[in-house]
Amino acid sequence: MSIVRWDSRFAFCLLFLLDISIILVINPAKSQANIPASTASIVSNSKIVPASRQLPVFYADRNNTVVEQVTPVSQLLSPVPKGLPTPLSSARPVSNPAIEQVTSVSQLSDIKPTDWAFQALQSLVERYGVIAGYPNQTFQGNRAMTRYEFAAGLNAALARINELVSAGTSDLVRKEDLETLQKLQNQFAPELAQLRGRVDSLETRTAVLQAQQFSTTTKLVGQVETVIGGVVAGNNVVTKQPAPHNFTFQDAVTLKLNTSFNGTDQLRVTLGAGNITSLGGTRSGLLGTSDGKTSDNASPSFPNNQLYVSGVRYRYLLGSDTAINVFAQSDGAFELGLSGTINPYFEGSAANGISRYSRRNMVYDYGDTGAGVAILHNFGKQLELGLEYTSINGNNPTDNNGLFEGRYVALGQLLYSSPKKNLRLALTYANTYSPANTTGLSGTNFGPVIGSNLANSTVAGKGTLANTYGAEAFYRITPSLAINGWVGYSAHRYLGSGDADVWDWGAGLAFPDLFQKGSLGGIFVGMEPKLTSLSPNVNLGNGNGIADKDTSLHIEGFYQYQVNDNIAITPGVIWITAPDFNASNPDSVVVWLRTTFKF
Template identity: 45%
Template sequence: MTLGLASGAIAAEPPALEAESAALEQVTSVSQLSDVQPTDWAFQALQSLVERYGCIAGYPDGTYRGNRAMTRYEFAAGLNACLDRVNELIAAGTADLATREDLATLQRLQEEFAAELATLRGRVDSLEARTAELEANQFSTTTRLEGEAIFALTSAFDGEDAFGNSLSDNPTFSDRLRLNLETSFTGRDNLRTRLSTGNTQGRGDLLEGALAFEQDEANDIGLEVLLYTFPLGDSTEVTVAAAGGASDDFASTVNALDGDGASGAISAFGTRHPIYYPVAGAGVGVRHAFGDKLELSLGYLAGDANSPASGSGLFDGSYGALAQLVVKPLDRLDIGLTYVNAYSNNPDAPAETGTGSFLSNYASLLDVPVVTNSYGVELSWRLSDRFVVGGWAGYTNSRNLSTLNGAIDRGALDIWNWAVTLGFPDLGKEGNLGGIIVGMEPKVTDSSIEGFGEDPDTSLHLEAFYQYQLNENLSITPGVIWLTAPNHNSDNQDAVIGTLRTTFSF
């Protein structure tokens, strides 16, 4: 076959080739033709006819003989065979398409539902107009607004404060408001600008049992947080805080009950291990994942980073530095190993826990510079979808760096705290959360500062709450805190504090 097109359509072929023509075979790859080379001028055309359409045949000896002359009859026969092959491919590819009867049925249905189609067309036009209006008047293509408002009704039902005075049972009604502007420029980064205010006051005569949402700004709104988080590669995340940074911005607190005051535990102690609180201010934090089983967090935040005065600034003033490893040996088990080094040279710096006994917070009470080294271990184990067990234990060594002109001696305090937490996700309804916390807020167990001594007894922190999710934007959380031997002093009557927290999120 001189043209080499599909066999079976050969006519008027020279007698010398008739025997060979009967044995022509269809080829599926141009490489099966030994005398066809990629450098041949028609190679691409031949390859397309062979591999795309399957309408080229070779001689029994595996050749194509592309330079042999052919007759017009041969050309007509070969072209016809190739077109037949193309028609077969078209028929096979369209076998499942609509028939004329199908098209008639579709036309009849279109006429029957003409009114509904017109209504739908009108709705689509209206949606397009509204979408165009929103796009033209949108606040930002990169920023979204998130809000959170807390209303809280709180009262002490019984007990005494740290100094043996009866707690006021006068109910209070307070609030906390946060407005977050979340901005992303690449889809993987986030610039957070938080405006906040509140009027929820702490009980100055009792540090234990402090509420997680306490924020007394007399409802004067201002900038609380300004930070930027961005990725470095696929496993590293960097957070740069210009104001209001905290340890949980770059490190896990390893506690299923941590809702930062708006959800979860109602107390500051129940929200997270007190070791995290001294790390606050402006600075940088880094989180790096070593696969799925190990995570490292490092951070340094300064309390007076914006002040050029002596004893302030990024490195000459108060600071908190954190290093943490989170190990995940099992799918639902997280174990945190945390170290914090902190320094405070003013009473407003968060170099201490802000919870526990007055003695464990002596630096802020006496306005004396201190340096603390804290070590902690945290655990969270989700045993099932509806039960999480967790807790922590921590030790702090606190050394004062001044005698206040001889008023106190130089020395150190040993401070311990621990807790066991039980969480019950989706309790009674999806989105709900029940929680129980049993622990000991920071307590001084040993002191080398003459005249300071140690906390005489042990106070237990007992807390229970039930967060009921009315809908995705509203939750109500009744909770109670029971403190035995307030201020770690059994001479003080047990204190019971109750609150009803309502959280609006939008």
């Protein structure tokens, strides 16, 4: 018999054979309470279930249920060890809410006096007290069970008889019952042995995990990225000479130490290293512009592949609806996911979009990492407010630096999510200021870090102020198709000199589970930040009052092939028309092959 039908007919037949039916469910809370706290633990259905080598346990595979072994029938008359816990039944997972012992069958709503097995169930309650019901006062006697579950139930019955014997009530247990139970135990010996072997293996693996764990409070999360890529077409927009078409093989490593002190807070320390060289920057690099800048470049402030602390932040909850981040080195907008919720299929760390621009509207990119605070508050389930203040050079005590006198970004965002979370709309505002001649961790002075050279330029010796506005939207049309888009505007003021206007927009199509579950395809088209107007007396490098004269398009495509949960391979291409918003510059094309390992 490989499969047993767990119904009232089965209960009746088994009762007829031994006057004891193994159709019980013992209260898991009671059983766990009797197990010494010093024992090891086994994870079952996201609950921690105590276990012991002195009191072996079984693992019933049907419902991931942990059940305890008891003394063989041949030793039933031996003294019972003190503190022997009540066995667990395999009828339902341990993680079920309290399953309460019943004193009368009438307490079970789905068992009626007219049922043919009513007398059998009533006898089990009165003679042995081995029937339990679920919190909704039902017995649920019609579901199927496996031989493993039957073995676990038999095991529980043995424990009950053991208790009766040890309590001096052995007269309640007939010799015929013991003989029948002995036969059943012998019949199910292979299943019991197999379960015992599984538990022994689990205990061994648990011991190894405990011995090798990094920390009881800290979890290490790692990511390694390798990139093969380079420029295949395009000129340097400054020198007007063809850019080198050399392919490179580069890397980036990120290690995050996440520590929780009370289960609801988190201290994160992020370490980074890498040697992925940016293909262009403001009037620098191979292309002479940051148009098409990739998203995974190494920091220019540190030598290649030197490990450095790239982030330190502490997040805690202030009530059930408010999360607060305090960071000594981080990006508050990124830490709170302010842009990720609007652009979930393009935003990511060493994943998803290839370029920096396809991931985020320029409103999020004024500034750099630094020290500050960020707050995220939920007004119900559909409205969310995010606020953050980052001081780019908050660690520098010199003039025009520090927390409040140096370069800063203050950002606020209001996000609406539909009840099904398939539609999201956001309004974002950022106020940013940069004193003259200051730079941040990424080596920038001011600007969106992407787009034209003029959009990222300042007036020498002058401080720069900007008020930036963004509107973003995301809509998941079907589980396999989503669209997102944004528009951004920034008003620049070069203090004591004049003003400028900068615009950007973008739209993307995402194809989740394309060709394979877990994989992702993406297409993006947009206009990177463009300086559309400039005060007549301001010269940002192209002459007084001269702004970007042409329109450049950013076109990007990628396919992220998910090899498994830990490895993804992402080929992609970035195509920039009229680089630096100058139609005289030939289009530039960058190809990228990224492999991401997560652990």
